[in-house]
Every structure is written in structure tokens, then in C-alpha cells.
Amino acid sequence: MKTEIELGSAGAVVLDLIATINENRAYLSEIDGAIGDGDHGINMSKGFSQCRDALLAQPTLPGLAESFDALAMTLLDGIGGSMGPLYGSVFMGFAETLAGHQRLDAQLFGQALAQAVADVQSVGNAQVGDKTLMDTLIPARDAYLAALSQGEDFHTALGGMVAAAEAGWQSTKALQARIGRAARLGERSIGVLDAGATSCFLLLRTLGSSLQSRLV
Amino acid sequence: MKTEIELGSAGAVVLDLIATINENRAYLSEIDGAIGDGDHGINMSKGFSQCRDALLAQPTLPGLAESFDALAMTLLDGIGGSMGPLYGSVFMGFAETLAGHQRLDAQLFGQALAQAVADVQSVGNAQVGDKTLMDTLIPARDAYLAALSQGEDFHTALGGMVAAAEAGWQSTKALQARIGRAARLGERSIGVLDAGATSCFLLLRTLGSSLQSRLV
Amino acid sequence: MNRVINDPDQVVEDMLKGLLRAHPELEATIGNPRVIKHRDAPQAGKVGIVTGGGSGHEPAFLGYVGANLVDAVAVGEIFSSPTAKSFFDAIKAADGGAGVACLYGNYAGDNMNVKMALKMAERAGIRVMTVVANDDVASAPKGDEARRRGVAGEILMWKTAAACAAQGGTLEQVIDVAQRTIAQTRSIGIGLSSCTIPAVGKANFHIEDGSMEVGIGHHGEPGISVSAITPAATMARTMVEAIVGDLPFGRGDRVAVLISGLGATPLMEQYILYGSVAELLADAGIEVVVPLVGNFFTSLEMMGVTLSVLKLDDELESAMRYPCVAIGLTVSKEPL
Amino acid sequence: MNRVINDPDQVVEDMLKGLLRAHPELEATIGNPRVIKHRDAPQAGKVGIVTGGGSGHEPAFLGYVGANLVDAVAVGEIFSSPTAKSFFDAIKAADGGAGVACLYGNYAGDNMNVKMALKMAERAGIRVMTVVANDDVASAPKGDEARRRGVAGEILMWKTAAACAAQGGTLEQVIDVAQRTIAQTRSIGIGLSSCTIPAVGKANFHIEDGSMEVGIGHHGEPGISVSAITPAATMARTMVEAIVGDLPFGRGDRVAVLISGLGATPLMEQYILYGSVAELLADAGIEVVVPLVGNFFTSLEMMGVTLSVLKLDDELESAMRYPCVAIGLTVSKEPL
Numbered sequence A, B: 001m002k003t004e005i006e007l008g009s010a011g012a013v014v015l016d017l018i019a020t021i022n023e024n025r026a027y028l029s030e031i032d033g034a035i036g037d038g039d040h041g042i043n044m045s046k047g048f049s050q051c052r053d054a055l056l057a058q059p060t061l062p063g064l065a066e067s068f069d070a071l072a073m074t075l076l077d078g079i080g081g082s083m084g085p086l087y088g089s090v091f092m093g094f095a096e097t098l099a100g101h102q103r104l105d106a107q108l109f110g111q112a113l114a115q116a117v118a119d120v121q122s123v124g125n126a127q128v129g130d131k132t133l134m135d136t137l138i139p140a141r142d143a144y145l146a147a148l149s150q151g152e153d154f155h156t157a158l159g160g161m162v163a164a165a166e167a168g169w170q171s172t173k174a175l176q177a178r179i180g181r182a183a184r185l186g187e188r189s190i191g192v193l194d195a196g197a198t199s200c201f202l203l204l205r206t207l208g209s210s211l212q213s214r215l216v
Numbered sequence C, D: 001m002n003r004v005i006n007d008p009d010q011v012v013e014d015m016l017k018g019l020l021r022a023h024p025e026l027e028a029t030i031g032n033p034r035v036i037k038h039r040d041a042p043q044a045g046k047v048g049i050v051t052g053g054g055s056g057h058e059p060a061f062l063g064y065v066g067a068n069l070v071d072a073v074a075v076g077e078i079f080s081s082p083t084a085k086s087f088f089d090a091i092k093a094a095d096g097g098a099g100v101a102c103l104y105g106n107y108a109g110d111n112m113n114v115k116m117a118l119k120m121a122e123r124a125g126i127r128v129m130t131v132v133a134n135d136d137v138a139s140a141p142k143g144d145e146a147r148r149r150g151v152a153g154e155i156l157m158w159k160t161a162a163a164c165a166a167q168g169g170t171l172e173q174v175i176d177v178a179q180r181t182i183a184q185t186r187s188i189g190i191g192l193s194s195c196t197i198p199a200v201g202k203a204n205f206h207i208e209d210g211s212m213e214v215g216i217g218h219h220g221e222p223g224i225s226v227s228a229i230t231p232a233a234t235m236a237r238t239m240v241e242a243i244v245g246d247l248p249f250g251r252g253d254r255v256a257v258l259i260s261g262l263g264a265t266p267l268m269e270q271y272i273l274y275g276s277v278a279e280l281l282a283d284a285g286i287e288v289v290v291p292l293v294g295n296f297f298t299s300l301e302m303m304g305v306t307l308s309v310l311k312l313d314d315e316l317e318s319a320m321r322y323p324c325v326a327i328g329l330t331v332s333k334e335p336l
């Protein structure tokens, strides 16, 4: 049974995340255009691309903890507005939890995920139901931790995380925004997906499958 | 034969001039609208009306010299732009020449008219043919002085002045403006009368008839 | 929309290039071109004054970097918060060992980026305290002040806090002055036309000809009401009433008044408004002892105005009069 | 056009009311509300500095009344010369017995009204000398300089002449400085949108979206050419070439550069333009030692910019740096 990931050689997980954002650049902006200002894809792709350049400029790709840290720092350095601090917090949470470890197991990933969610929430103060990326992130964390406590293995727990992320993402459609730019629209924000929840689902899905493929 | 005017009791000549301008307020602005900025009637009537108020506020109407002086000063005080100094000079020329005199005869009026034209020209620097009020004023002066030198009487010379003013005024239609706001239009300024030349003709016509009616 | 720009995506970079050429007393920090600091910052032993915010509000924010004013500023994209790293770099640039007061406006992005910057500063061992301006009465009802946005009142907070710092105030004292200033300041805006972010290319929002938006935000955030445009005297009444009742201000108060054009409203009109504002305040027994009228905090080429009123105490009044030199505000040393 | 005004025919009166409330150091003369003087004017033995012009250019003209700057100003209707009487009253208000320098711009109305004011001053026994600014290279070809209009370069002339007067210069010396300043100044404007005189209610002229008018005047007077809008760097090149070739300016010259927004063009864009201008001048070996960027001389809410360049000598440079305090320009005394 595969239970662990070699952190030192898993930096490419971050490259996968970057690729996901860049592939969905237009899609994310389009979703943001409906009830936001239409720049979510641009904002995200700006920061993620900067990180890609930075990582590829290294002689060898850093490990996963270092790559998460690089992503967090480029986001905090490269994009202002809200996305820098929010996603910066997410990936800094991962980076800090993984730092110093050789291997990532189900337990440690649970800690990292919990840390990431706690950090982003302390910065953004959004709750489930506010129609933000937290509607993806919080159920994903809860599902993952629940799976662990039910004795599921790493692979299965990741699958549970992604499924919950998707459900949470879809739940934003029916929600009225209470935070962020779309909150201004009141009831008019109901009926479409939230942009941040979308990018968050795409990232978690890629994270899940990319980690699963590296299990040894 | 009537050869003179009692200056002390002729202040009402200036009231006639004021009435002329106020009656033609809309007409003058309309003409200015064609190749200028459409405010000539407003500008003129503003200054002339102020003078009317000032004159009528006096216990008795001042004499003609003082009334001309009041008109000049109100124009210089009440309207900026070009009309204040130009017409201010005209009436100051009259006022200064008449000052200290009891009676106005043909000779003295000739001096006053010449002085007025010289003063306004020194301020405005316009020549015959520039499509300004000088196209009315200069021929009017010349005709008046020519009549005098040909031995005509005051009444007749005034008639000659008005006729020449009218011809000069009409001549502006065919002219291309070389000075003032309309000069910008180049050839497009040809074909319509000049606003200042119009007000100047109306003023000289009223001046002529008003003086003629006061000859004793 | 006819603009004096090169690449619409590079307007901030191009502006900074020109700004730095024109003002040798200002410089970008080494390693972060989006942080502008005063040549003399940090000053050993002096509390550093930092602010930051989106661009498009010039002379805010960078125009208030100056002698006895702000030490370093984080510069964001147009109408978008600077990055956390930029806030942190500004904090570093302003730190002379006595701590840094980070005085900024209450916007989601700024709040989050400052929060992250504080984490970085903590890691770097720099003591930072913050005050977040929330002077805009129109952005949330009374009782819900924490949700209100910061607008032109921020300038007053920078001015008083910086004067305190320049005179040797401790971090706690500087923060207290900033806190008191913003707590005693109320602002409101009226928008008369929209503005266009060059990179976006179309109007940010819309205001009908003949309409005005009372309570508009600095980025076109919706106000309290959209109504038919009124004479300036009535606008003044609307604004003064909203402000005076909120704190409240009352008979005998001495105040600083700051009227700022939002960009395209001529100075002539700002003075017309000021005339009515001053009259209304005088009628209410409130004395304007520090009047400021001009384009202090703009929103690109929006038409409209904001009014800010600060209730002074002796310390704040002398802080407002303390000499300073910056692009946006110079208080000259007397006598000349 | 949404404005902050009351009666469109009273905008100048209403502005003056607000201005005088906001600036206790300024006052209207007794008997003529259209003349604004500095509280301390006239100063016995000091040459008086007077200017004047139409309104709508704020902070010009009245914003330059101040300590070590203009003593008194004649205020006209929007875009219309003040009356002869107002120029005369300003001269009287500025006369401290050492004569008065009347420094104004080359417009038909101003020329005539000043001429009449001089007659009145002569009668009143006040010695007045005049300098008429003609810095706008676009308004008439080289060789025909006497026909050129005065634009933002007037500010530079007021600044240097006033510094000379403040330092005890005689009328002849003050006039010489003003004359030299304007003779060594060249300006040009680019217009990007029209403006609306409130009392008229419709645009003064028209500029297509996507077009710019090179050489536009301060009231929308037609320029040299209307062309498709270019990047700021190209605008800078057009303006610098027109100016530098005219005087001409050359390698080794030290200059003051004044960029003024025409009203609605954001400060951000003015700095973008300045960056290119400074670079082009540097390439030509011309050093900018006094840079000024801001809304110094506007045309209501026109979009666009003007560029003025003054070739300095030692005396003019130190005059530009001489401390002064006014709404439009404050040069602080160093050190603070």
C-alpha cells in the first residue's frame, strides 16, 4: 500500500498547480466577470506564472515544501488585492507545516491542510456560505480529516477532499455573496458560481491527483 | 440756424445710446453668434445698463460730458474682455474733449470724434478692413470731418457721419476678419456682418439723431 | 477616453519613473520598485510612518511621502491593494529602530496585505502598530463604524501622526494621535461622473448626466443615494449634515476641513463648495481653523468632491500646523 | 456636464467667497470684489507684483497671490479679461511706492484692459511697467513672437519677478527679471478633450475621442495640428522638439520644467509625461534643475497638458528656489 510521498522530489506538484491556473485563466476571468470585475484569471495567472519562472530558473527543482514556500512568497510579492494574501496564506500554511520533513504522509497532509485553512481564514475572515473560496476549502478540509478519522488511506482521503471541494464549489451557485466585490450586488449575486471558489476547486483537484500519482 | 447744443442739459443723449443697446441686445448677440461667441449683445447691455442705473440714481441727470464720462467709466469698470476698453475709450475720448465746455458746436464735436477714434485705435490697433467696429467708426469720422471742411453745418455733418457709418458697417459683410475672435475662421468669416461694427453703427445713428434733435 | 499614457498596463511603472525623476528627495527601495521612500528615511530613533494603497488616487498615497510626513509608501496597481511584500518592504524602509506606524485605509485587500506584512515584520523583528482609517460615513451606518471605508481623512491622520513622530513621539504616542485623528474625522463624497482605468478601457461605473451619487467611494463604490444634481449649496448641506450628525460635531468645536476634488472637478468648484460648507459650519457654531481645498485624494478623472471634517484638540491642531513638505501637502515654516 | 455650482452666472463670485473664507491671508480690495490682494500688500518700498486674467484657470491667477509671490490680482469672468478698472485697482492695491510690475498674458482683451489701466495709473501717479507673456510657441511662428499667447510660463515669470521684488529689487530690476524669464521660456499644450463654461452649458469646442490637438490654447484656441492620439512618450517628443528648437535650448543648459494638467488629466499621467520629457531633455544635454508637475494652470475640466521650459541663469535659478507661499505654489524654506 502506498502511504507516503517523497517531499524532496515532489516540487513538480506546484508546477501542476501553476499549469492548472494558467490553463483556466480565461475561464476564471469569465466567471469573475459575471458578478465581479472579471480579472480573477488575470490576477491568479500573474502570480502563478511568476512562480513558474522562479522555480524553473533554479538549477534543480526544489522540494515540495520549498516550492510551496516559493509559491506563497511570489503570490505575496506579485499580486496585491485579495488573492495575494489569501492564496499566499494557503500555500504558506502548507509550506510551514511541511518544512523540515522528508516525507508527506496522510497525517502530515491533514495538518498542512488544516493549517492552510486556518491561516487563510485568519486573513480573510470569510465563513462557509459567504460565497468565497472558503466554500470550497472548508468542506474539503473537513472531508479529508473525516476520512482520516474513519481510517481511510491517504489516496482515498485525497479523493474525498476533491469530491467535497467540488460539492462546495457548486454550492456557491445558490449563495448570495456576503463578502468581496460581489457582495455589493446583493440578491443579484445568486445564480452563478463564485470565481475564487472555482479556482480553489481546480487547485485542490490538481493537488489531489498530483499527490496521488506520487504516492509510494 | 441751429449750431450748438447745451451740454449741461444734454445728458439724455447717453440715455438714448443705452436704450439703443438694450433694444438691440438679442440682435447683437445673434450677429456675434455667426462668427463669434454670441455674447456681444450681452456684454454691451451689461455695461450700458449699469451706466443707466448709475445715471438715474443721480438727483439730476449730469451734463453730456459727465454722462459720457460715466458711461466710459462703467464700461471700463463693468465689462472686461475687449468691449470695456474699446467702447470705454470711445466715450472717454468724447468726455475728455467736451470736459469744461458749456456748448457743443460742430467744431468741438469733430475734435471729440477724432479723439475718440484715436483713443480706441491706440487701444485696439485695428485698421479699416480688419472687420471690426473700426470699419464703422473711421469712415464715420472721416465723413464728418470732410463735411465740416466743406463748410457743411453741424446737422448736415452729423447726417454725413451716420450715412458713412452705415456704409462702413455694411462693408464688413464682405470682409475677412483679421482681428478678434472671428479671425480664427479665416475665409469662413466672410459673408456676415461684424457684431462690433453693428453696435457701433447703431450707437452712431442714435448719437447723430439725438444730437440733431438737441440743436439750438 | 484620451489619455497621456504609454502602455496601459504600465501606467504605474511609468508614473513612478517620472515621479522619481522629478523628486530627488524620493527614491524606490532597493529590490522593490513599488515602495517609495523619503531619501532621509529611516531616521534613527524616529517612529516610521508608512502607508500604502492602490494607485489612481494621486497625489495619494505617494505624494504624502515627505519631510515630517510619510516615510515610505507601498504602491499598488490602479485601485488595487499593494502586495503584502510591498507593505512589508515599506515598513522595513521606514524603521529607524523606534517602530513603525502603518496607517492605511479600510479596504479588504489592504487589510489582508497589511496583515500578511505584519507577519513578515514580526519575523524580521520590527515593531509595527496599525491604524486603519474608516472616516467615510456613507459606507456603513453608525454603530457599524468598523465596516466603514477610509477616504481623504487618511491624509489628516498621516499629517498629525507624522508631526508627532517628527517631534520625537513614541510609537504608542504616534498611534494614539493617528487613532484619535481618524476617530474624530468624518468624510463623505459626492460623485458626478465615472472614471476609466486605462487597462480596462471602459468606464468603471456610470452616473447619468444630471445625477449625483451621494456617498460614493473612492473607486466608485455605490453611495447612499443617487439623485438629481443639486446646487452646490445643497450638496454642502447634504454633506455637512451627514458628517456633523455622525460624530457628532457641535457648537464650540474647532475643526480642520479638507475638501478634495475627485480628479476632474475644477478647483473653482471646490472653492464654491467650501464657501457653503464653511458657512454651514459657522451657523452650527463650528469654527474652521485649518481649511484645505484642492485635489488631495483623487479617483483618476472622476468628477466630484469629498468633504472631511476633523474635530481638533490642541495637540491635533498644532500637529496640523506643523511644517512639512510633500507633493500633496506643504505647510511652510513661518516666517518665510 | 455635472458641476458643483450654484448659479452658473455667479461662479466667479461664489468661488471668491469660498476662497476668501479658506484663506485669511487673502482679501478683496475695498470697493472692488474682483481684485484679490495679499493681506500684507502693499509693502512700503517693495515693488508690487500684479497680474490678472480670466477665471477658469485656477489655481491661476489668484492662486499665485501669496508671500513672496503676486501681491494683487485682477479677476475676470470665465475665460474673459478682467476689466480695466480691476487691473487698475490691483495696481493700486500692490503699490508700495516703489512702482508696480504688471505681468500678464498676451490676449487681446488683457492687452486692452491693461492699457486702459495704465492710463488710470498714470493719472493716479503710480509708476507701472508691464511684461506681457508670450511663451506659447504654437500660437504664432518664430519671428512673430509678439503675436504669441501667454500660457503657463506666466507662473515662472511671476515667481522670478516676485523673488526679485521680495529681495529689494527696483522696478527696473524686477521688470528685467520678468522679461528675461519670459524671453527664455517656451511652452506648448496638447488638448485631449474640451471644457464647458457653466454659463454657456455646451462644450467650448470639440476634440474627437482618439484625437489630440497639438498646440491648443488655454481656452481651446486651435493648435498647430489635430492628429491621432499618440503614446505619452511621443507626445513628449512632439512637445520637447517644438520647444527646444524654438529658443533654442542646447547642451549644457540648466532649465526649469513646468508640466501642468489642463484640469481633468490625472496627476499620474502628468508624471508619465514628465518622465519622457526629462529623458528627452537629458538626451539633449539639458539638465532639469527645477521640475514642477501638477495642475498649475488649468482650463476648467479640459483634458490635456502643457509643457513649459525656462532656460535658467544663476539669478533666475535662485529666484525659482526662493521661498514663497501661495495656493498654487509653495517653496518651503530649508531646513524645515
Ligand SMILES: Nc1ncnc2c1ncn2[C@@H]1O[C@H](COP(=O)(O)OP(=O)(O)O)[C@@H](O)[C@H]1O
Pocket: A032, A036, A037, A038, A039, A040, A041, A043, A044, A081, A082, A083, A086, A123, A124, A125, A126, A131, A132, A133, A134, A179, A180, A181, A194, A195, A196, A197, C108
Ligand atoms: N475575505 C475573503 N475570503 C476568502 N475569499 C475571498 C475573500 N474576499 C474575496 N474572496 C474571493 O476572491 C474572489 C475574487 O478574486 P479576484 O477577482 O482575483 O479579486 P478582486 O475581487 O479583487 O478582483 C472571489 O470570487 C472570492 O472567492
Ligand SMILES: Nc1ncnc2c1ncn2[C@@H]1O[C@H](COP(=O)(O)OP(=O)(O)O)[C@@H](O)[C@H]1O
Pocket: B032, B036, B037, B038, B039, B040, B041, B043, B044, B081, B082, B083, B086, B123, B124, B125, B126, B131, B132, B133, B134, B179, B180, B181, B194, B195, B196, B197, D108
Ligand atoms: N482690436 C479690436 N479693435 C476694434 N474692435 C475689435 C477689436 N477686437 C474685437 N473687436 C470687435 O469686438 C467685437 C466682438 O465683441 P464681443 O463679442 O463683445 O467680444 P468677444 O469677442 O470677447 O466675445 C467684434 O465684432 C469686433 O468688432
Ligand SMILES: [Mg+2]
Pocket: A032, A036, A037, A038, A039, A040, A181
Ligand atoms: Mg476580480
Ligand SMILES: [Mg+2]
Pocket: A037, A039, A081, C080
Ligand atoms: Mg480586481
Ligand SMILES: [Mg+2]
Pocket: B032, B036, B037, B038, B039, B040, B181
Ligand atoms: Mg463675442
Ligand SMILES: [Mg+2]
Pocket: B037, B039, B081
Ligand atoms: Mg465673449
